[in-house]
């Protein structure tokens with residue numbers, strides 16, 4: 001198949017097959033002069049073009065998902081991504097201080113999947129999460145959440161989206177200082193006019209190791225405990241997508257395991273989608289796939305790797 005885009009990809013961006021495998025739905029795409037090709041729509045390596053040359057797209061059972069002339073946009077949406085980034089670029093600063101935090105990143109996170117994002121410090125992991133969750137705007141490219149293009153949404157619409165569909169566990173905890181741990185956990189539900197189930201709130205606080213701390217205010221809690229309040233808060237509403245930036249970084253081993261179990265359960269029992277930045281190979285090994293960033297670009301994806309395999313990929317330190 002000729003490299004028509006000049007960037008190492010054929011007209012269907014098919015080089016992703018070589019290095020991308022995941023829990024996403026596998027589609028079969030007919031090539032020009034080849035039998036049906038399998039492609040993995042979960043992650044599109046940066047630089048993938050919309051070629052729009054697929055004659056038709058069929059799923060594994062041969063059912064036609066897409067007809068003549070439809071473009072790869074349709075293909076991507078049909079593959080049921082909870083979050084989809086296409087050609088996302090985010091640059092900070094200007095001139096001599098300019099930093100390209102993300103360069104043409106295209107990646108899809110399938111509904112009900114758990115993805116870990118890894119890479120060296122400054123490789124763009126947090127920026128990826130911020131752009132994907134609508135907390136930051138890319139300079140170019142698009143971000144879709146549940147099929148909706150959020151790139152140009154106003155602040156009010158973004159706030160509603162984040163309240164109703166997205167949970168974030170970020171390094172800045174954003175707890176309300178005047179509220180107790182319990183009140184902080186239920187605040188988003190209250191704002192969304194939902195009545196939180198007290199037994200679920202109790203269970204979550206217990207599982208993140210905060211039993212007995214329900215009435216403490218943030219200033220009466222350690223940094224790690226404050227983060228755990230934020231984790232319980234993000235999990236309570238069972239959002240469609242959960243973005244977690246180093247959720248276990250400040251936790252002891254036992255609580256870290258419990259938090260990872262909660263994230264895994266969110267995916268397995270409730271079909272939520274989790275995207276988690278971590279530096280810890282043990283934590284990343286809980287995910288369905290691990291995506292590696294370097295200098296703002298996706299450079300590799302591993303499917304269900306072990307902690308040892310992840311350690312090897314990071315530089316053979318294990």
Ligand SMILES: Nc1ncnc2c1ncn2[C@@H]1O[C@H](COP(=O)(O)OP(=O)(O)OP(=O)(O)O)[C@@H](O)[C@H]1O
Nearest residue numbers: 092093099100101120121122123124125126127128
């Ligand atoms: N607000 C900002 N202003 C200027 N530069 C920024 C800003 N935010 C991030 N950067 C730069 O963008 C690059 C990517 O940052 P980012 O925080 O996404 O990296 P990271 O992979 O999450 O790093 P770490 O693992 O250290 O948290 C870095 O070079 C960083 O210095």
